[in-house]
Amino acid sequence: MAAGPGDSCFEVEYELFLEPGIDAEQVARNLCLEQTVELSDDLIVEEALRMRVVGRIVSLKSTGRNLHRLVVSYPWAVAGGETPQLFNVLFGNISMKSGIRLIGWSGQAECLPGPAHGIEGLRRLCGVPHRPLICTALKPMGSSSALLAEMAYALALGGLDIIKDDHGLANQDFAPFAERVPLIQAAVARANRETGSNCLYFPSFTAPMDRISQIRRCSEKFGIQGVLVCPMLMGMDSLRYLRHETNLVLMAHPALTGGFFSHPHQGIAPGFLLGTWFRQLGADASIYPNVGGRFLFDLETCHAINRGCKESLPGIRPAFPVPAGGMSLQQIPQMRRLYGDDLIILIGSGLFREDPDLTTAARLFRRAVEEPIQAVEASP
Amino acid sequence: MAAGPGDSCFEVEYELFLEPGIDAEQVARNLCLEQTVELSDDLIVEEALRMRVVGRIVSLKSTGRNLHRLVVSYPWAVAGGETPQLFNVLFGNISMKSGIRLIGWSGQAECLPGPAHGIEGLRRLCGVPHRPLICTALKPMGSSSALLAEMAYALALGGLDIIKDDHGLANQDFAPFAERVPLIQAAVARANRETGSNCLYFPSFTAPMDRISQIRRCSEKFGIQGVLVCPMLMGMDSLRYLRHETNLVLMAHPALTGGFFSHPHQGIAPGFLLGTWFRQLGADASIYPNVGGRFLFDLETCHAINRGCKESLPGIRPAFPVPAGGMSLQQIPQMRRLYGDDLIILIGSGLFREDPDLTTAARLFRRAVEEPIQAVEASP
Numbered sequence: 020m021a022a023g024p025g026d027s028c029f030e031v032e033y034e035l036f037l038e039p040g041i042d043a044e045q046v047a048r049n050l051c052l053e054q055t056v057e058l059s060d061d062l063i064v065e066e067a068l069r070m071r072v073v074g075r076i077v078s079l080k081s082t083g084r085n086l087h088r089l090v091v092s093y094p095w096a097v098a099g100g101e102t103p104q105l106f107n108v109l110f111g112n113i114s115m116k117s118g119i120r121l122i123g124w125s126g127q128a129e130c131l132p133g134p135a136h137g138i139e140g141l142r143r144l145c146g147v148p149h150r151p152l153i154c155t156a157l158k159p160m161g162s163s164s165a166l167l168a169e170m171a172y173a174l175a176l177g178g179l180d181i182i183k184d185d186h187g188l189a190n191q192d193f194a195p196f197a198e199r200v201p202l203i204q205a206a207v208a209r210a211n212r213e214t215g216s217n218c219l220y221f222p223s224f225t226a227p228m229d230r231i232s233q234i235r236r237c238s239e240k241f242g243i244q245g246v247l248v249c250p251m252l253m254g255m256d257s258l259r260y261l262r263h264e265t266n267l268v269l270m271a272h273p274a275l276t277g278g279f280f281s282h283p284h285q286g287i288a289p290g291f292l293l294g295t296w297f298r299q300l301g302a303d304a305s306i307y308p309n310v311g312g313r314f315l316f317d318l319e320t321c322h323a324i325n326r327g328c329k330e331s332l333p334g335i336r337p338a339f340p341v342p343a344g345g346m347s348l349q350q351i352p353q354m355r356r357l358y359g360d361d362l363i364i365l366i367g368s369g370l371f372r373e374d375p376d377l378t379t380a381a382r383l384f385r386r387a388v389e390e391p392i393q394a395v396e397a398s399p
Numbered sequence: 400m401a402a403g404p405g406d407s408c409f410e411v412e413y414e415l416f417l418e419p420g421i422d423a424e425q426v427a428r429n430l431c432l433e434q435t436v437e438l439s440d441d442l443i444v445e446e447a448l449r450m451r452v453v454g455r456i457v458s459l460k461s462t463g464r465n466l467h468r469l470v471v472s473y474p475w476a477v478a479g480g481e482t483p484q485l486f487n488v489l490f491g492n493i494s495m496k497s498g499i500r501l502i503g504w505s506g507q508a509e510c511l512p513g514p515a516h517g518i519e520g521l522r523r524l525c526g527v528p529h530r531p532l533i534c535t536a537l538k539p540m541g542s543s544s545a546l547l548a549e550m551a552y553a554l555a556l557g558g559l560d561i562i563k564d565d566h567g568l569a570n571q572d573f574a575p576f577a578e579r580v581p582l583i584q585a586a587v588a589r590a591n592r593e594t595g596s597n598c599l600y601f602p603s604f605t606a607p608m609d610r611i612s613q614i615r616r617c618s619e620k621f622g623i624q625g626v627l628v629c630p631m632l633m634g635m636d637s638l639r640y641l642r643h644e645t646n647l648v649l650m651a652h653p654a655l656t657g658g659f660f661s662h663p664h665q666g667i668a669p670g671f672l673l674g675t676w677f678r679q680l681g682a683d684a685s686i687y688p689n690v691g692g693r694f695l696f697d698l699e700t701c702h703a704i705n706r707g708c709k710e711s712l713p714g715i716r717p718a719f720p721v722p723a724g725g726m727s728l729q730q731i732p733q734m735r736r737l738y739g740d741d742l743i744i745l746i747g748s749g750l751f752r753e754d755p756d757l758t759t760a761a762r763l764f765r766r767a768v769e770e771p772i773q774a775v776e777a778s779p
Binding site for chain 1: 433437439443483491494495497536539565566611619629633636640655659724750769
């Protein structure tokens with residue numbers, strides 16, 4: 020599979036899970052038609068159009084009991100250079116068919132610029148060249164902006180690299196965006212002056228369409244350097260838009276993506292959606308529910324997301340994988356061993372459990388990533 | 400379940416599918432926390448915050464083997480009056496947990512205005528008071544704007560009520576939006592002058608975030624009266640945005656929604672997502688893959704979508720259900736019997752199969768909805 024920007028086609032990989040007796044070749048042919056012309060083959064009157072538009076089977080192999088691996092080549096022309104239509108070609112109508120799972124692709128396009136900062140850039144912003152970055156979430160929803168700012172100050176003082184809003188902090192009355200963001204940003208800046216560090220604050224930006232275009236003005240006004248975004252709630256193109264319109268660090272949150280992961284033989288492979296695709300759209304970091312937390316993914320899935328974030332893609336910066344979802348300090352050595360140190364470790368409520376004093380809790384967190392893994396494991 | 404705009408809470412219904420031995424009460428309590436504060440119960444220090452923010456179990460009943468019906472009440476304050484965060488509360492993080500299915504809600508909010516036109520309004524625009532409206536899709540992708548306009552003229556001449564673009568027509572070079580739309584709109588207008596009818600053309604508007612704000616100017620410039628939208632590809636808030644910013648008829652397409660429907664005990668009930676929710680966001684009509692076509696839904700699911708579109712919701716106009724996805728003229732009597740005549744029947748490639756002359760094919764389509772059902776069934 021290879022499809023660079025200069026090629027006229029891109030290739031997409033699907034897994035087919037078919038009941039015995041179903042003709043895989045026929046299913047594959049129908050998929051190629053469904054995702055492009057939405058006509059059955061006999062209704063395509065013009066042969067040139069078929070060449071110009073219809074998906075083409077590159078390979079179809081049986082890979083196990085009822086399982087087949089299908090690679091389809093689509094002409095770039097069908098995407099029109101826009102990500103909503105591109106994703107429509109990848110998985111729009113066939114999301115409603117059974118036994119088809121989108122595994123990945125190797126396409127690149129101008130509309131998929133990848134991270135503006137990536138791992139290197141974000142490390143530079145934080146001033147942390149090697150160890151995992153550490154991150155927590157301001158919560159709970161319902162707290163006042165002043166209280167959240169107080170928390171942020173205490174946490175930044177303890178040495179966190181990134182403090183993000185809980186993804187449920189939108190624009191509610193108890194802490195409206197325009198009130199909360201400057202207060203927290205100022206609190207973190209005050210801590211940075213005291214520590215000499217460069218902790219970053221990423222407000223949650225789950226905005227309706229009316230508010231998304233205000234982001235550039237907001238980010239300049241409040242001096243923020245990054246945001247937390249829920250692409251599935253706002254529309255996946257929101258990531259690309261924010262990448263295009265701003266210079267913000269973009270941290271993607273997987274809220275609402277679970278629908279695509281609930282069936283083993285349908286939907287979208289998490290390594291593609293949360294790894295490759297969010298990264299290509301512009302995410303500098305992608306949060307995923309880590310194995311051993313309160314969500315569902317197994318280790319193989321987590322590794323696939325890490326690969327999607329970091330594997331070599333020509334011209335596209337690697338992004339930080341962000342294991343999360345019920346982690347505790349005790350899991351840090353394991354995470355470092357599994358995924359390496361190019362990692363943002365996100366611990367939310369597990370951090371609050373470490374010590375009632377948030378600065379102390381943050382210091383414990385920091386210590387766990389500064390020591391070599393063996394030393395951390397040996398500590399009591 | 401009842402939650403009007405004046406109430407301080409809204410209620411959401413979930414189905415839980417739990418392995419034997421799992422405590423349903425505990426799962427329900429965790430859900431209430433996960434969707435709001437994202438803290439475990441013992442970490443909520445302030446009792447007043449719990450009352451103000453955390454979801455509350457209204458009822459939890461066993462409904463069958465491993466199945467439970469859960470109703471949760473959430474304070475309106477957690478949604479902040481914006482649809483992305485509102486949907487986040489309904490299903491954001493728990494989309495990534497197993498055994499939880501979003502069934503429905505009965506909330507209403509200012510940010511959910513419902514259809515601007517609805518069934519009555521769209522019937523008025525088409526000048527069709529009683530019979531089902533008939534609709535087809537311009538295809539295939541890859542055709543020139545001129546060819547699509549020619550097709551539209553022939554189809555409008557035959558008596559179609561609505562001609563929409565295939566949902567894969569975005570902004571590709573072979574028929575760019577700004578070229579295709581005025582050509583087709585003019586072709587349909589010419590046919591309307593000849594027939595005295597009022598066939599409507601709905602271009603497909605699957606736009607990236609940059610283009611969505613141009614819609615008002617586009618619609619005024621080109622004189623279009625409606626658009627086809629893929630909310631899951633563009634972001635679900637796109638529906639509400641288009642409802643708010645324009646007076647266009649909005650026809651919703653289910654592309655990419657299938658991820659939520661692939662597992663019987665996870666995801667989102669199609670009746671809620673394609674029926675109630677799209678309607679509340681502003682869809683005047685919602686396309687769904689009908690039973691007996693090339694997609695998956697069973698009859699019960701289709702009925703649930705019809706109910707979601709048409710059941711009484713205070714202050715919200717009913718929307719047209721639009722059965723589609725591989726329909727033929729032969730299925731019209733059955734569709735009318737199943738769903739009644741407040742219906743838009745969408746036949747795409749099945750229509751092209753009726754007669755190579757599109758005007759003739761459209762006339763056959765029109766005849767099938769003008770006759771009483773019995774007469775249609777009796778015809779050879």
